[in-house]
Amino acid sequence: MVKKTVTAASAVLMCAAAFSACGSDDGSSGKDGEIVMGFAQVGAESGWRTANTDSIKASAEAAGIELKFSDAQQKQENQIQAIRSYIQQKVDVIAFSPVVETGWDAVLQEAKAANIPVILTDRAVDSEDTSLYETFLGSDFVLEGEKAGEWLVENAADSDVDGDGDINVVQLEGTTGAAPAIDRAEGFASAIEADSSISVSASQTGDFTRDGGKQVMESFLNADKSIDVVFAHNDDMGLGAIEAIEAAGLEPGKDIKIITVDAVKDGMTALSEGKINFIVECNPLLGDQLMELAKKVVAGEEVPERVVTEETTFTQEQATEVLADRKY
Amino acid sequence: MTDTLTPPAAERAARPGPGARILASPLLWPVVALLLLVVINTLALAFDFAGRGETSFFLNVRIQDGHLYGNIIDIARNSAPVLLVALGMTLIIATRGIDLSVGAIAAIAGAVACTRLVGAADEGAVTAAIMACTWALAVCVLLGLWNGFLVAVLGIQPILATLVLMVAGRGLAMLVTDGQITTVHNDTFSDLATGFVLGLPVASLIAVGMVVVAAVLTRRTALGMLIEAVGINPEASRLAGVRARTIIWTVYVFGAFCAGLAGLIIAANTNSVNANSLGLWIELDAILAVVIGGTALTGGRFSLAGTLVGALFITTLARTIPNVGIPSEANYLFKAVVVVAVCLLQSPRARAALRVRRRPVPKGAHS
Numbered sequence: 001m002v003k004k005t006v007t008a009a010s011a012v013l014m015c016a017a018a019f020s021a022c023g024s025d026d027g028s029s030g031k032d033g034e035i036v037m038g039f040a041q042v043g044a045e046s047g048w049r050t051a052n053t054d055s056i057k058a059s060a061e062a063a064g065i066e067l068k069f070s071d072a073q074q075k076q077e078n079q080i081q082a083i084r085s086y087i088q089q090k091v092d093v094i095a096f097s098p099v100v101e102t103g104w105d106a107v108l109q110e111a112k113a114a115n116i117p118v119i120l121t122d123r124a125v126d127s128e129d130t131s132l133y134e135t136f137l138g139s140d141f142v143l144e145g146e147k148a149g150e151w152l153v154e155n156a157a158d159s160d161v162d163g164d165g166d167i168n169v170v171q172l173e174g175t176t177g178a179a180p181a182i183d184r185a186e187g188f189a190s191a192i193e194a195d196s197s198i199s200v201s202a203s204q205t206g207d208f209t210r211d212g213g214k215q216v217m218e219s220f221l222n223a224d225k226s227i228d229v230v231f232a233h234n235d236d237m238g239l240g241a242i243e244a245i246e247a248a249g250l251e252p253g254k255d256i257k258i259i260t261v262d263a264v265k266d267g268m269t270a271l272s273e274g275k276i277n278f279i280v281e282c283n284p285l286l287g288d289q290l291m292e293l294a295k296k297v298v299a300g301e302e303v304p305e306r307v308v309t310e311e312t313t314f315t316q317e318q319a320t321e322v323l324a325d326r327k328y
Numbered sequence: 329m330t331d332t333l334t335p336p337a338a339e340r341a342a343r344p345g346p347g348a349r350i351l352a353s354p355l356l357w358p359v360v361a362l363l364l365l366v367v368i369n370t371l372a373l374a375f376d377f378a379g380r381g382e383t384s385f386f387l388n389v390r391i392q393d394g395h396l397y398g399n400i401i402d403i404a405r406n407s408a409p410v411l412l413v414a415l416g417m418t419l420i421i422a423t424r425g426i427d428l429s430v431g432a433i434a435a436i437a438g439a440v441a442c443t444r445l446v447g448a449a450d451e452g453a454v455t456a457a458i459m460a461c462t463w464a465l466a467v468c469v470l471l472g473l474w475n476g477f478l479v480a481v482l483g484i485q486p487i488l489a490t491l492v493l494m495v496a497g498r499g500l501a502m503l504v505t506d507g508q509i510t511t512v513h514n515d516t517f518s519d520l521a522t523g524f525v526l527g528l529p530v531a532s533l534i535a536v537g538m539v540v541v542a543a544v545l546t547r548r549t550a551l552g553m554l555i556e557a558v559g560i561n562p563e564a565s566r567l568a569g570v571r572a573r574t575i576i577w578t579v580y581v582f583g584a585f586c587a588g589l590a591g592l593i594i595a596a597n598t599n600s601v602n603a604n605s606l607g608l609w610i611e612l613d614a615i616l617a618v619v620i621g622g623t624a625l626t627g628g629r630f631s632l633a634g635t636l637v638g639a640l641f642i643t644t645l646a647r648t649i650p651n652v653g654i655p656s657e658a659n660y661l662f663k664a665v666v667v668v669a670v671c672l673l674q675s676p677r678a679r680a681a682l683r684v685r686r687r688p689v690p691k692g693a694h695s
Contacts, residue, residue: 044506177657207605209602210509210600211606212605216650219399239600
């Protein structure tokens with residue numbers, strides 16, 4: 001503990017030192033035409049994000065791209081500061097995952113004026129001027145919701161657990177207003193239209209957390225005895241729902257089917273144990289795709305405005321196979 | 329000294345009957361509000377089930393795997409963290425203070441306990457769980473000492489002094505867990521939140537146990553009176569020989585300890601700690617519970633029973649939202665409307681205004 005605290009304190013000091021150092025080092029384009037990329041990360045708020053960071057760092061090294069990395073700790077002003085310092089350092093390309101959707105026009109204009117191309121990763125910005133960035137590389141949340149819904153339609157016969165002819169779905173939504181929550185709900189709703197016996201009977205936010213998912217699920221279980229399926233917008237809420245279902249004396253994965261999105265390690269473990277039935281991947285390992293795009297952008301080649309991350313889905317059998325070398 | 333807290337002679341001479349006493353009780357309105365929520369839930373659920381040709385009762389409790397199961401058991405269990413935090417907060421507020429850092433302290437407690445458990449030689453062992461919780465609570469006591477030092481010794485405004493830890497504490501918790509969601513596998517630890525003793529949830533027993541301890545310490549000894557004295561006038565109480573500094577220090581340490589217990593229960597509830605979200609905004613829920621319970625933010629008199637009702641009210645409100653089927657977008661609005669309504673019910677001025685408006689009606693009927 002003492003060691004941790006000391007590390008903590010020194011880390012805080014180092015952060016402060018790093019910030020004051022920003023802008024003072026007169027970085028320039030790397031040696032011998034090596035591409036220099038400035039990357040402004042959101043933070044390290046989840047296992048997903050850490051895997052995302054690791055992937056970007058590893059891919060940059062493998063692709064021979066010099067990476068300048070900064071962690072904004074969930075604050076937009078930190079991220080803007082980092083982007084400004086990259087502009088001053090005249091990097092070849094800037095990439096970042098915006099903390100929030102709005103408020104980027106000014107700093108992106110500066111980058112454009114300095115002729116530095118910008119790539120968005122993972123999250124989009126809400127700007128009318130799409131010329132401010134070259135491309136947006138990230139997941140298609142609507143597609144993720146659709147994949148979840150399609151699996152349910154295909155497995156409708158098995159999913160009618162209580163055999164009453166209706167498939168009664170309850171939905172655990174992500175943080176209200178967050179893009180993944182809105183889009184996954186939309187994709188799921190449109191996919192299940194294909195089967196009129198499937199309907200969402202209740203939907204409530206669990207804030208993307210295990211505790212939130214558990215408490216909402218407890219309430220659903222007490223209010224409705226005919227729940228067949230849970231669709232959770234991320235693994236964590238699904239894991240919370242599993243605990244609530246077990247506490248109610250039911251068996252998750254059998255008495256109530258569970259579909260989630262993300263495929264983080266804890267979720268995959270539950271999937272391989274049969275407690276979750278299907279997981280749609282939301283892939284954080286977009287480093288390789290990012291480096292490829294960066295090379296093209298720097299070389300002046302045309303890139304599509306929207307690039308979707310390569311993502312897959314997992315059944316229980318597939319989860320057991322890949323679990324051993326799951327990185328996050 | 330004791331005379332200051334007994335009711336004034338005039339009030340005693342009036343000797344109100346039992347009916348009038350209940351009407352005058354500060355606990356009346358919080359209890360009424362809580363019952364109203366239960367009624368709303370019962371009706372919503374009954375209609376919901378009637379639509380499907382079934383019957384159900386919100387207050388139904390059944391035996392499941394040898395323990396009680398049902399909405400009210402969930403509410404009792406889920407209210408434990410808020411109740412614990414609010415309990416500490418009640419005593420802090422009674423000294424005219426406030427502690428904004430309790431949510432961060434809860435996160436640190438969860439983070440320390442879970443990382444200790446994961447790092448233990450035998451993760452599933454009972455001793456590992458006890459050691460992990462002891463470490464976590466010891467850290468919380470230290471954090472409470474820090475808060476108390478800032479407020480009692482350096483004389484910094486409580487809201488500012490505890491803001492320091494509110495902001496920095498969550499960062500500390502994230503450093504302890506390396507920013508990861510740490511999952512643990514220990515049945516003893518898990519039992520803190522999901523276990524049952526004699527059919528009753530352990531989490532509720534811990535929380536209610538702490539309330540009873542606090543009640544005995546403050547109401548059966550002079551401690552409660554000293555806390556109130558410090559809250560009413562710290563300088564006067566110091567001159568009267570009360571060790572105000574020690575009292576203030578004690579309540580902040582107690583508050584941090586309670587927050588730590590709450591953090592352990594929240595972490596145990598999902599067998600994991602997410603330093604980002606554990607106990608986020610719980611300080612606000614706790615302050616709300618204290619205020620709904622009738623303790624004034626200006627310090628002085630406090631009501632532990634009121635805080636208990638307040639904590640139950642907040643948890644029932646949280647349960648009402650999915651139960652009634654309020655859309656996610658309207659959650660905060662619904663909560664705000666209910667809380668404003670309860671605060672209005674409690675405000676003496678609003679109640680007086682209602683009474684004035686009611687009074688002329690019978691007079692008009694007579695003339």
